[in-house]
Amino acid sequence: MLEIKDLKVSVDQKKILKGLSLKINKGEVHALMGPNGSGKSTLSYVLSGKDNYNIDEGSISFKNENLLNMDVDERANKGLFLAFQYPMEIPGVQTSFFLRTAINAKRKFLNLPELDALEFAKSLKTISEDLSIDPEILKRDLNLNYSGGEKKKQEILQLSMLNPDLAILDETDSGLDIDALRVVADGVNKFRSSDNAFLIITHYQRLLDYVKPDFVHIIADGNIVNSGDYSLAIELEEKGYEKMANV
Ligand SMILES: Nc1ncnc2c1ncn2[C@@H]1O[C@H](COP(=O)(O)OP(=O)(O)OP(=O)(O)O)[C@@H](O)[C@H]1O
Ligand SMILES: [Mg+2]
Numbered sequence: 001m002l003e004i005k006d007l008k009v010s011v012d013q014k015k016i017l018k019g020l021s022l023k024i025n026k027g028e029v030h031a032l033m034g035p036n037g038s039g040k041s042t043l044s045y046v047l048s049g050k051d052n053y054n055i056d057e058g059s060i061s062f063k064n065e066n067l068l069n070m071d072v073d074e075r076a077n078k079g080l081f082l083a084f085q086y087p088m089e090i091p092g093v094q095t096s097f098f099l100r101t102a103i104n105a106k107r108k109f110l111n112l113p114e115l116d117a118l119e120f121a122k123s124l125k126t127i128s129e130d131l132s133i134d135p136e137i138l139k140r141d142l143n144l145n146y147s148g149g150e151k152k153k154q155e156i157l158q159l160s161m162l163n164p165d166l167a168i169l170d171e172t173d174s175g176l177d178i179d180a181l182r183v184v185a186d187g188v189n190k191f192r193s194s195d196n197a198f199l200i201i202t203h204y205q206r207l208l209d210y211v212k213p214d215f216v217h218i219i220a221d222g223n224i225v226n227s228g229d230y231s232l233a234i235e236l237e238e239k240g241y242e243k244m245a246n247v
Helices: 041-048 070-077 097-107 118-129 133-140 148-161 178-191 205-210 228-241
Strands: 002-013 014-024 031-032 055-062 080-083 090-094 166-170 197-201 215-219 223-228
Touching: 002 041, 014 041, 014 205, 014 223, 031 228, 041 055, 041 070, 041 080, 041 166, 041 197, 070 080, 070 097, 080 148, 090 097, 097 118, 097 133, 097 148, 118 148, 118 178, 118 197, 148 166, 148 178, 178 205, 178 223, 205 215, 205 228
Parallel strands: 031 197, 031 215, 080 166, 166 197
Antiparallel strands: 002 014, 002 055, 215 223
16 A cells, blocks of 8 residues: 655755655554654655655655655545644635535546535535534534644544545544544544555554554654554553664
């Protein structure tokens, strides 16, 4: 699904990723943990195609194609999804309208007919109920004045509706209350299948108790310095980054 080889990335001459390699196969859930400033969000931005990141070296293939040759829209249409650490507020764009536009853009790219208003409304209702999202907030502008937790849930709603092949969740668990964390985790578990894959960036083992990852990686100073299974997350919680990073 995704293969990153020896990725070196800089921003404004500052080297951030320093030779990172990572392979994610279909059906796998990978967790990426690491201290503040280690390069986790940078990796997620580079994958989603955000501007201003210089790829100094390395390659990224997504579904056997060169991801770095694709623009942002093409990446999304081909099945890559990023749930932002800080979801953007877009005044003037109603959330439900945004979702419908995004879904139909993807369907058009895939030569599928547009979802009609009724089909869309039905699917939006079902998924927002599953995620305990108040339907009233979907009538408001995208993320505008949403609480922190509502924004994160909205990202999972987007994910569920867009049906990506690879979903990257950048600290989607941060700022969620205990019930919301469970709801988000249930949403991920429901969506998880042998056909898709996840890269879950998190600081806490808590989320991984609900969404059991197949692999856990520790990133420090722009590189993956330790990889293992779920037990690595437990060990990390006990010992802290410094002892676990082998640096
Ligand atoms: N545009 C930029 N210009 C300069 N430095 C940047 C830029 N973007 C990121 N950085 C730096 O790159 C490093 C990695 O940042 P990144 O946001 O990827 O960290 P992170 O691992 O996601 O951290 P956190 O856990 O706090 O979210 C940080 O030191 C950050 O200050
Ligand atoms: Mg980050």
